Amino acid sequence: DTGVSQDPRHKITKxxxxxxxxxxxxxxxxRLYWYRQTLGQGPEFLTYFQNEAQLExxxxxxxxxxxxxxxxxxxxxxxxxxxxxxxxxxxCASSLVKAIGGYYGYTFGxxxxxxxx
Amino acid sequence: AQTVTQSQPEMSVQxxxxxxxxxxxxxxxxxxxLFWYKQPPSRQMILVIRQEAxxxxxxxxxxxxxxxxxxxxSFSLKISDSQLGDAAMYFCAHHLRKTSGSxxxxxxxxxxxxxx
Numbered sequence: 001d002t003g004v005s006q007d008p009r010h011k012i013t014k015x016x017x018x019x020x021x022x023x024x025x026x027x028x029x030x031r032l033y034w035y036r037q038t039l040g041q042g043p044e045f046l047t048y049f050q051n052e053a054q055l056e057x058x059x060x061x062x063x064x065x066x067x068x069x070x071x072x073x074x075x076x077x078x079x080x081x082x083x084x085x086x087x088x089x090x091x092c093a094s095s096l097v098k099a100i101g102g103y104y105g106y107t108f109g110x111x112x113x114x115x116x117x
Numbered sequence: 118a119q120t121v122t123q124s125q126p127e128m129s130v131q132x133x134x135x136x137x138x139x140x141x142x143x144x145x146x147x148x149x150x151l152f153w154y155k156q157p158p159s160r161q162m163i164l165v166i167r168q169e170a171x172x173x174x175x176x177x178x179x180x181x182x183x184x185x186x187x188x189x190x191s192f193s194l195k196i197s198d199s200q201l202g203d204a205a206m207y208f209c210a211h212h213l214r215k216t217s218g219s220x221x222x223x224x225x226x227x228x229x230x231x232x233x
Contacts, residue, residue: 042223043221055219056220105167108162
């Protein structure tokens, strides 16, 4: 296993276009997270999944954003009608959380840098 | 809501010397995790060190150690014998134990430069 993979690494799109990013987590991890990071800032939580269920969404996740994790494996994050304010690094992470004996921390991917022109 | 504050946007250190990065946080809960993450220019966030709030002993990982002051809600990172490869953005982060595995709250980051 090579860790958390994100595709593409970079995306440039015109305002108003739709974009979709993919994240492949570590295979044995049951939780998957999306964060957004703007330049010079810390990551901000967007949403997370346990297996295929989306358990929490931030208010940052507007109606133009949708995330899915079909079959509890890879996840996609789609942004519709992109705006310049959507320009950011989108980070994916995964973790293993057990009912007993817990939690082993996040592993992050390298991110997808989105530029909206 | 939890907040994390890093008051040092930039720090620099000479190679082989020691540097301390500051972090304060605010929470009304008593049981939580604290983390320091490193983000090099390649952008992948890497866990440096983790501290569980119920443990009084400060965590250490090789050249990295923390000074956890629970009453003061302070969680500083000390890097000893700094190396050129330590240059990166460092983020302090927090989440509650009862929601383990959910959202992390990050600080604004500290850009560390290591001078040869």
